Amino acid sequence: VSRFFSSSGINAEYGDFFLPAHIIAASFSGAAAYGVWRYGGFNRQIVRLTMHLLATVLAICWIPIMFKARDLLVSFVVAFLIFATGVVRTALFFKLNTALGGLCLVSDIWYGFLAAVALQIWNLNVE
Numbered sequence: 001v002s003r004f005f006s007s008s009g010i011n012a013e014y015g016d017f018f019l020p021a022h023i024i025a026a027s028f029s030g031a032a033a034y035g036v037w038r039y040g041g042f043n044r045q046i047v048r049l050t051m052h053l054l055a056t057v058l059a060i061c062w063i064p065i066m067f068k069a070r071d072l073l074v075s076f077v078v079a080f081l082i083f084a085t086g087v088v089r090t091a092l093f094f095k096l097n098t099a100l101g102g103l104c105l106v107s108d109i110w111y112g113f114l115a116a117v118a119l120q121i122w123n124l125n126v127e
Contacts (some may be wrong), residue, residue, distance in 0.1 A: 018114075019063065026059060029086070032093055032103035036070035040097060048096065051089040057112070058082045066118065072125055077116035083111040 033052040036045050059082050070115040086108045094101030 010021065017021065018067075021060065021110060022063065024106035025096070028103045028106040029089070032100040035100045035103070036093060036096060037076065045096075048092045051085055051092060055082055055089055055107075055111075058085065062114065072118070072122040076115065076122045079115040079118040083108065083115045084086040086111050 029052065033049060036048050036052070039045060042049055058078055061076045062075065062082060065071055065078055086104065090101050090108050091103040093104050
C-alpha cells in the first residue's frame with residue numbers, strides 16, 4: 001500500500017489508476033444491483049438497493065474530496081463509510097443470491113484498499 005502514496009497524497013504515477021479502478025468496481029456492483037432489481041424491483045428490494053445507492057453516492061463523492069479538496073480526514077471517513085456500506089450491501093446481496101454477492105466483493109476489496117490508502121495518507125500528515 002505504501003508505494004501508492006506519500007505525505008503529500010497519492011503518487012502521481014498511480015493517480016491515473018484510481019478513476020478506472022473506481023469505474024470497474026462500480027460496474028461490478030452495478031451489475032449486482034441490476035440482478036437484485038430483477039428479483040422484484042425496487043419495492044421488494046428497497047433495503048438492498050438503498051444500501052447500494054448509498055455506497056454509490058459515497059463512492060462518487062470520494063474522488064473530489066480526495067483529489068480536489070484534499071481533505072484527508074474526511075477522505076478517510078468517506079472511504080471507510082463506502083467500505084462499511086459495501087460490506088453490508090454485499091451481505092444483503094449474498095442472502096438473496098450468492099453470485100450477486102460475489103460480484104460485490106470486487107468493489108468491497110477496492111473500497112477497502114481506498115480506505116487503507118486514505119488512512120495511511122492521513123497518518124503521514126497528522127501533526
